[in-house]
Amino acid sequence: MTSQPIKLNDKETVLQFLNSYDTFLFDCDGVLWSGTHLLPNVIETLSLLEKLNKTVLFVTNNSTKSRQDYTKKFANFGIKNVSKDQIFSSSFATAIYMKNFSSLDPKTDKIWVFGESGIEKELQEVGFTTLGGTDPRLLEEWDQQKTPFLPCDPSVKAVVAGLDTKINFHKLCVTFNYLKEDDVKYVATNIDSTFPGKPYLQPGCGSMIELLTKSSGRSEPPNCGKPSQLMLDTVFEAFPNLKREKCCMVGDRLNTDIKFGIDGKLGGQLLVLSGVEKESCLSDETHGFELPKYYADKLGDVYEHYSE
Amino acid sequence: MTSQPIKLNDKETVLQFLNSYDTFLFDCDGVLWSGTHLLPNVIETLSLLEKLNKTVLFVTNNSTKSRQDYTKKFANFGIKNVSKDQIFSSSFATAIYMKNFSSLDPKTDKIWVFGESGIEKELQEVGFTTLGGTDPRLLEEWDQQKTPFLPCDPSVKAVVAGLDTKINFHKLCVTFNYLKEDDVKYVATNIDSTFPGKPYLQPGCGSMIELLTKSSGRSEPPNCGKPSQLMLDTVFEAFPNLKREKCCMVGDRLNTDIKFGIDGKLGGQLLVLSGVEKESCLSDETHGFELPKYYADKLGDVYEHYSE
Structure with a gap:
C-alpha cells in the first residue's frame, strides 16, 4: 500500500507536486468536466501546465467518439489547442x-x-x-x-x-x-x-x-480501457520518450484511473474529488483499492494554490 | 445417475411408456413445433393421449406471451381444445x-x-x-x-x-x-x-x-423458468391432485426440461431429438447432465408405434 495521500491545499505542496512530474495524463469526465458542465479553473490549470512546458495527455474510456471528434469536444468547452495526438480513447487503444x-x-x-x-x-x-x-x-x-x-x-x-x-x-x-x-x-x-x-x-x-x-458462451474478452495496461502501452508506443517515474495520472476513480496509474508504475497519481469518489474513500478503505499519492477537491485547485 | 435411456422404437415400449404415467408435461418449441413449423404426428399423439384420458399440460420458458395468447398459438398450429389452464409459461409462474x-x-x-x-x-x-x-x-x-x-x-x-x-x-x-x-x-x-x-x-x-x-451490482435474481422448481410449484398449486410418480416431463433439452423433471422427482422424462439435443448426448456425457428415462427421435413416434 502507498502511504497516506497528500492533499494539494497550499502553494508549497502544489509546487512540490508540479516539480515532481513532466507529464500529466488526465481522465476527462469528472476531472475536466462533469457531463456538459466545465469544472472551475480547469482551463487555467491546463494553461499553467503548458506554460511550465509539461506534456499533457488525455486518457478516456469513452469509446463512442474518435480522437478527432474528441478535439471538438475540448474546443466546445473552450479548451484550446488540444490535438488529436494528445488524446487516447479506448476506441483508439x-x-x-x-x-x-x-x-x-x-x-x-x-x-x-x-x-x-x-x-x-x-x-x-x-x-x-x-x-x-x-x-x-x-x-x-x-x-x-x-x-x-x-x-x-x-x-x-x-x-x-x-x-x-x-x-x-x-x-x-x-x-x-x-x-x-x-x-x-x-x-x-x-x-x-x-x-x-x-x-x-x-x-x-x-x-x-x-x-x-x-x-x-465466450471467455471474457481482453479490454483496452483503463485500468488495462493495454491502454498505457498505446500511450508509450506513441510517446516512446516518456519516463514512467516522471508521469502523473489524474482521475476521479480509484478502480480505473488511480489503479491504472499504480499498475503502470507511473511516478504519481492525483485523485480529484469532483467526480465519482468522495473524500471518505481515503479513510474508509473497504473498497480494497490502493490510494493515490496526491488528492485534491478539484483539478482547478492546482491553479488556485499556485497563484496564491 | 439414471440407467441408460430406453428408446421408444416399437409398440411394446410405447405401451409400457404410456401405461406408466397419467400426466404428461410438454415443453413446446422443439417438441411440438420448431419455430413456425409443426412437427410430424404431434396432433395425432396429443389426440391419442386425450383418448387415453391422460392429463396433458404445457410448460414453456417463453415469457413473451400470456397463457391466453398461447392458446391462439396452439390453435394456429391446428392443435385444438388447449385451454389456458393447461398452459404454464414462465411469465405465469x-x-x-x-x-x-x-x-x-x-x-x-x-x-x-x-x-x-x-x-x-x-x-x-x-x-x-x-x-x-x-x-x-x-x-x-x-x-x-x-x-x-x-x-x-x-x-x-x-x-x-x-x-x-x-x-x-x-x-x-x-x-x-x-x-x-x-x-x-x-x-x-x-x-x-x-x-x-x-x-x-x-x-x-x-x-x-x-x-x-x-x-x-445486484445478486442473481430468483427465476421462475425451467429447471427452477418454482415453475413446478406453480403446476402443483394449480393441480394439487397430481402425483409426481405418475407424471412424465417431455422436452428437447437436458439442461432445462429433463433436469426440471429429474429435480422435481417426476416419475419419468422423455427426451425428443427434434430440438436442441442430438442422440450423441446420450453416449457422450461430458455435458454433465443426468439422462432421461426415455428418448425418441420425435414426439410423433409415440403415435406411430402405438398404431403399428
Missing part, C-alpha cells in the same frame, strides 16, 4: 491493439463492430474494413429471414464491442452469431459496468459485454 | 411467485417490467399494476432530462425482467435505476442464455438478465 497484437491482416480481415462511430473511425484509420457499427440497416427490426448481415461474412475475423446507446436486438443477434464462430476473435474497448450521467447513472460498456459474453 | 412469495401487496405495490406483454398480462391478472414493459414511450430515444419514467416511482417495489426483443437503452437505463433502489426486489422469468430461431440461434432472457445484474 483498441484499434492499435487490433493492428499490432491481434494477428489480423487489415488487407484481408474485416472486423464486426458492436458500438458507436468512435470505434469504426479508429479501426478504419489503422486500415481495417468494419462491418456493423452505425450501419443504419441495423436500426431496422430484427427479422432473421431478411437481415442483410447474416449469414456471417467469412472475412470477418474479429468482433470489437463497446458501449452502444443505440443497442437493439438486431445488433445483439448478429454480433452473437459472429461470436459463435470459433475463428472470430473477441475484444472489448473497456469494461466499465456503468457510466455517469446527469442526473442518472447509466449501464456501461461492461454490462453490454456481459450480455454478449454470457449468450455466446 | 413469475406472476404466481410475485403474488404468493414476494411479500408485495398488489393493492399498493407496483411492478416495473422489463420484457414483453406476456409478463404484463399475467402480473395484471393476479392483481398487480405494472409500469414499463410495452409502454410505447419507452421506444423513444433515451433522454435523461425528458424521460417520463424517472425519477423512480416509490410505489414500485419490484422489477420483473424477461426476454425483450425490443430491448433498447431507454428501457435498460430506467430498469437499471430501479435496480439501484435497495427496497426494490428483482425477479427473472427465466435464465436461458439463448433461444432457438430458424435459422439462427438468438441471445435469450438470461443474457439480458446478466446485463441488468452486472450493471446494477
Whole structure:
C-alpha cells in the first residue's frame, strides 16, 4: 500500500507536486468536466501546465467518439489547442491493439463492430474494413429471414464491442452469431459496468459485454480501457520518450484511473474529488483499492494554490 | 445417475411408456413445433393421449406471451381444445411467485417490467399494476432530462425482467435505476442464455438478465423458468391432485426440461431429438447432465408405434 495521500491545499505542496512530474495524463469526465458542465479553473490549470512546458495527455474510456471528434469536444468547452495526438480513447487503444497484437491482416480481415462511430473511425484509420457499427440497416427490426448481415461474412475475423446507446436486438443477434464462430476473435474497448450521467447513472460498456459474453458462451474478452495496461502501452508506443517515474495520472476513480496509474508504475497519481469518489474513500478503505499519492477537491485547485 | 435411456422404437415400449404415467408435461418449441413449423404426428399423439384420458399440460420458458395468447398459438398450429389452464409459461409462474412469495401487496405495490406483454398480462391478472414493459414511450430515444419514467416511482417495489426483443437503452437505463433502489426486489422469468430461431440461434432472457445484474451490482435474481422448481410449484398449486410418480416431463433439452423433471422427482422424462439435443448426448456425457428415462427421435413416434 502507498502511504497516506497528500492533499494539494497550499502553494508549497502544489509546487512540490508540479516539480515532481513532466507529464500529466488526465481522465476527462469528472476531472475536466462533469457531463456538459466545465469544472472551475480547469482551463487555467491546463494553461499553467503548458506554460511550465509539461506534456499533457488525455486518457478516456469513452469509446463512442474518435480522437478527432474528441478535439471538438475540448474546443466546445473552450479548451484550446488540444490535438488529436494528445488524446487516447479506448476506441483508439483498441484499434492499435487490433493492428499490432491481434494477428489480423487489415488487407484481408474485416472486423464486426458492436458500438458507436468512435470505434469504426479508429479501426478504419489503422486500415481495417468494419462491418456493423452505425450501419443504419441495423436500426431496422430484427427479422432473421431478411437481415442483410447474416449469414456471417467469412472475412470477418474479429468482433470489437463497446458501449452502444443505440443497442437493439438486431445488433445483439448478429454480433452473437459472429461470436459463435470459433475463428472470430473477441475484444472489448473497456469494461466499465456503468457510466455517469446527469442526473442518472447509466449501464456501461461492461454490462453490454456481459450480455454478449454470457449468450455466446465466450471467455471474457481482453479490454483496452483503463485500468488495462493495454491502454498505457498505446500511450508509450506513441510517446516512446516518456519516463514512467516522471508521469502523473489524474482521475476521479480509484478502480480505473488511480489503479491504472499504480499498475503502470507511473511516478504519481492525483485523485480529484469532483467526480465519482468522495473524500471518505481515503479513510474508509473497504473498497480494497490502493490510494493515490496526491488528492485534491478539484483539478482547478492546482491553479488556485499556485497563484496564491 | 439414471440407467441408460430406453428408446421408444416399437409398440411394446410405447405401451409400457404410456401405461406408466397419467400426466404428461410438454415443453413446446422443439417438441411440438420448431419455430413456425409443426412437427410430424404431434396432433395425432396429443389426440391419442386425450383418448387415453391422460392429463396433458404445457410448460414453456417463453415469457413473451400470456397463457391466453398461447392458446391462439396452439390453435394456429391446428392443435385444438388447449385451454389456458393447461398452459404454464414462465411469465405465469413469475406472476404466481410475485403474488404468493414476494411479500408485495398488489393493492399498493407496483411492478416495473422489463420484457414483453406476456409478463404484463399475467402480473395484471393476479392483481398487480405494472409500469414499463410495452409502454410505447419507452421506444423513444433515451433522454435523461425528458424521460417520463424517472425519477423512480416509490410505489414500485419490484422489477420483473424477461426476454425483450425490443430491448433498447431507454428501457435498460430506467430498469437499471430501479435496480439501484435497495427496497426494490428483482425477479427473472427465466435464465436461458439463448433461444432457438430458424435459422439462427438468438441471445435469450438470461443474457439480458446478466446485463441488468452486472450493471446494477445486484445478486442473481430468483427465476421462475425451467429447471427452477418454482415453475413446478406453480403446476402443483394449480393441480394439487397430481402425483409426481405418475407424471412424465417431455422436452428437447437436458439442461432445462429433463433436469426440471429429474429435480422435481417426476416419475419419468422423455427426451425428443427434434430440438436442441442430438442422440450423441446420450453416449457422450461430458455435458454433465443426468439422462432421461426415455428418448425418441420425435414426439410423433409415440403415435406411430402405438398404431403399428
